Amino acid sequence: MYLGMMAGHHMGWGIIEEEGWRKGPWTAEEDGLLTExxxxxxxxxxxxxxxxxxxxxxxxxxxxxxxxxxxxxLKRGQITPHEESIILDLHARWGNRWSTIARSLPGRTDNEIKNYWRTHFKKKAKVPSDASEKAKNRFLRRKQFHNQQHQQQQQHLQVNQEEVKRILALLDENNDTKMPCFWPQVKQGMETISTYPHHTTDHQEQGFNYSMLNGNVSVPEASNNEDNFLWDGLWNLNDVHGNFSSTCATGKAS
DNA sequence: AATGTTCACAACCGCGGGGTC
DNA sequence: AGACCCCGCGGTTGTGAACAT
Structure with missing residues (x-):
């Protein structure tokens, strides 16, 4: 994807500032130094x-x-349809608070979400035109492709569901589910998948009615692939309810 | 095939909050 | 108290890729 391209050659800048700081695209060597x-x-x-x-x-x-x-x-690859729906939900709720939204999407950055929003949704607010209609068509084609990918992903996820249920059962036994930071994460390949409970359809009226917010943890029914695993990190909704620690927020340095 | 337009996304900037001295 | 530093956030820009005409 973009990585190789960006790292492999600079794009006309890579300027050295007066203070001696380099700017512009990062090289593979710089990435290595920083990682180290x-x-x-x-x-x-x-x-x-x-x-x-x-x-x-x-x-x-x-x-x-x-x-x-x-x-x-970090997650690589396209925003999935269910991630998109989370973004839409949370943006409707919070507006451009990208970092807050990002905390509910493990592996996604505020920058990524911000870019995604700007690209896909900002223009849609305008009056439909020929151009936007075409853009929409393009978007739909992409989305169809994403859906295919997502279905494949779901197949993998189903394997993990059993594991999630097992952990939930253990949590229930211990009555320990009021600890949001203890919410299990399931490894899928290189990705860590959070397992928060799915919201109900009337969440917009109620604020977010993710059931775990009251400590009532339930495993969502396997009703359909699209909504089944809409579970990512919403214990970070402390902004809404004001009483959740966000110390387990993804990727935050202490 | 050439040209124009839009998309995608890395990276920058300015600003403000919080901590420390 | 306030100056300074560090960090994180949201907005914006720049560029190549992809797509449309």
């Missing part, structure tokens, strides 16, 4: 990176590169 730095020192103290890792990048640039691109827990 984080392995050794952990996330944070970004302004030390230049000195300690031998990078000619300012802290801000390093942090951004790590958070949006190099973090190992």
């Amino acid at each position: 730095y984080v392995k050794l020192h952990g996330e944070g103290r970004w302004n030390s990176v230049a000195r300690l890792a031998g990078l000619k990048r300012n802290g801000k640039s390093c942090r951004l590169r790590w958070v949006n691109y190099l973090r190992p827990e």
